[in-house]
Amino acid sequence: MAAADTARAILSASAVTETGPADAARRVLSVASECVPLLKTGGLADVVGALPAALEPWGWDTRVLLPGYRQLNDLLETARRAGEPLWQADDLFGGPARVYFSQVEGLDVLLLDAPHLFDREGGPYSVDGYDQHDNHVRFAALSWAGSELAVHGCADGWRPDVVHAHDWQAGLVPSYLKYAGSNVPSVMTIHNIAFQGIFGADQLDRLRLPTWDFHPDALEYHGVVSALKAGMVHASVLTTVSPSYAQELTRPEFGFGLEGVVTARRDRGELRGILNGIDTEVWDPAADTGTIPYSALQTGPKQQNRRALLKEFGLTEPEGPLAVVITRLTHQKGVDLLLQALPEFVAGGGAVVVLGSGDAGYEEGLRHLAAQHPQSVGVRIGYDEALSHRMFAGGDVVLVPSRFEPCGLTQLYGLRYGTVPVVASTGGLRDTVTDPGAGTPLSSSATGFVFGEPPEPIDAEGLLEALFRAQQLYTKKRDWRQMRRQAMSTPVGWQDSASKYAVLFDSLLV
Ligand code: ADP
Numbered sequence: 001m002a003a004a005d006t007a008r009a010i011l012s013a014s015a016v017t018e019t020g021p022a023d024a025a026r027r028v029l030s031v032a033s034e035c036v037p038l039l040k041t042g043g044l045a046d047v048v049g050a051l052p053a054a055l056e057p058w059g060w061d062t063r064v065l066l067p068g069y070r071q072l073n074d075l076l077e078t079a080r081r082a083g084e085p086l087w088q089a090d091d092l093f094g095g096p097a098r099v100y101f102s103q104v105e106g107l108d109v110l111l112l113d114a115p116h117l118f119d120r121e122g123g124p125y126s127v128d129g130y131d132q133h134d135n136h137v138r139f140a141a142l143s144w145a146g147s148e149l150a151v152h153g154c155a156d157g158w159r160p161d162v163v164h165a166h167d168w169q170a171g172l173v174p175s176y177l178k179y180a181g182s183n184v185p186s187v188m189t190i191h192n193i194a195f196q197g198i199f200g201a202d203q204l205d206r207l208r209l210p211t212w213d214f215h216p217d218a219l220e221y222h223g224v225v226s227a228l229k230a231g232m233v234h235a236s237v238l239t240t241v242s243p244s245y246a247q248e249l250t251r252p253e254f255g256f257g258l259e260g261v262v263t264a265r266r267d268r269g270e271l272r273g274i275l276n277g278i279d280t281e282v283w284d285p286a287a288d289t290g291t292i293p294y295s296a297l298q299t300g301p302k303q304q305n306r307r308a309l310l311k312e313f314g315l316t317e318p319e320g321p322l323a324v325v326i327t328r329l330t331h332q333k334g335v336d337l338l339l340q341a342l343p344e345f346v347a348g349g350g351a352v353v354v355l356g357s358g359d360a361g362y363e364e365g366l367r368h369l370a371a372q373h374p375q376s377v378g379v380r381i382g383y384d385e386a387l388s389h390r391m392f393a394g395g396d397v398v399l400v401p402s403r404f405e406p407c408g409l410t411q412l413y414g415l416r417y418g419t420v421p422v423v424a425s426t427g428g429l430r431d432t433v434t435d436p437g438a439g440t441p442l443s444s445s446a447t448g449f450v451f452g453e454p455p456e457p458i459d460a461e462g463l464l465e466a467l468f469r470a471q472q473l474y475t476k477k478r479d480w481r482q483m484r485r486q487a488m489s490t491p492v493g494w495q496d497s498a499s500k501y502a503v504l505f506d507s508l509l510v
Helices: 003-012 015-019 043-058 070-082 135-152 173-179 227-234 243-248 259-267 300-312 335-347 360-372 385-394 410-416 427-432 460-475 477-489 495-508
Strands: 026-031 060-067 087-089 097-104 107-113 162-166 186-190 224-226 237-240 271-273 322-329 351-358 377-381 397-400 420-424 449-451
Touching: 026 043, 026 135, 026 495, 043 060, 043 107, 043 162, 043 495, 060 135, 060 495, 070 097, 070 107, 087 135, 097 135, 107 135, 135 162, 135 173, 135 227, 162 173, 162 495, 173 186, 173 227, 186 227, 186 495, 224 227, 227 259, 237 243, 237 259, 237 495, 243 271, 243 427, 259 271, 300 322, 300 385, 322 335, 322 360, 322 385, 335 351, 335 360, 335 460, 351 360, 351 385, 360 377, 385 410, 397 410, 397 460, 410 420, 410 427, 410 477, 420 427, 420 460, 420 477, 449 460, 460 477
Parallel strands: 026 060, 026 162, 060 107, 162 186, 186 237, 237 271, 322 351, 322 397, 351 377, 397 420, 420 449
Antiparallel strands: 087 097, 097 107
């Protein structure tokens, strides 16, 4: 049954029908700072870009509101020429602003054209490695525009029934809705609680935030303002991107000081953990341009991708598995654990290629490792989407030793490409990868290797032990093929998760 048919069948059989038939489109405004295919620095962009198509069969029509960054100038220019703005303001925190409609690869996009805030050098958040000094203003402006569109609707008559705010950059949308007296419901999704959008209380007036709501139950976070906390307090419902991360966020080790807010919302039944999916058309080993196609039934060509990847990095054929790592190089991602564990892994016959950028110390550490093991360690510092596809297609295992991981996408790409994930037991990693355990024969549910299961710590020793088990299984070709097949058969698309968002949105309709 096609996704759309499944969605309609479930809708017609569930309480969701009380809110209206599936084909009477309901509308959601998604507010975010990045979105595939326009601009991406991490998993947030994948999610924001993939969810609209996944929600469509459930009767939800999405528009995505994004900042009109300089990188999107061509698109903005075309949109300006194509039609009148859908919203405008003479003064949005220091300059004029317009919202223009654009369609990109089937996605309905609203671009916030505010040159004084977004027509800048650098990436979406930083320039030359430093955060833009006025990020709180830039993303408060995004949130203000999102709230205005929800309250007054777009000039073409489109008006959202629900607003979906993503991460701190959209955290003030639910607050602005509240101060406008709006009854449009909002969903605040936390993709990573470590980033909170902190700024001084002296900015409240400038950002049109009322000083009367500056207290610990609303905008205040230990004497300053947190845009994320504001959204977490004021949204109708709070979601995060995996069930395990939802539980973890109630604990001080993971909550970054906001565990009390999460716990309070959980206790009121207003917290959901909904796993991310991946776009299975963009990430499809059977149709990935730039690699040799293969499938769960015919994995032979994966060997050719493996050889090509070894050649690309100038590595010799290893006896053991070829591991790939594609990540931001940060403490969260456990890069220090990799630096500790990889020498032993390659000494045991493994090889590894790493693609990433981030903390200078980790970049240097990885370069050093590659220089010490030129036959078996390859490192590419930078961001390269096409190379990441070649790595998933050519790798035997993908390593994700994160200390915390709200959902994680790379292990999902690994499952899809039969590149067996080796992951830490945290957040979405533990929700999506199943360890074989100790027994024989190989469990029919095993899809990867998991280490650091509580009370064990997530450390280099645990990672090494998991890598050792992967190396052992790799020598048993039949078992390895079985695990790879099981990994590739794991559902990783959006169908299930989109239904959960749709049911949630439906439950909020006023
Ligand atoms: P996070 O959002 O915390 O960085 P996720 O696993 O949720 O982690 O998503 C990361 C996304 O960014 C994945 O799509 C991954 O493939 C991609 N990615 C990370 N680093 C790179 C890189 N250097 N080159 C290409 N893609 C990358």
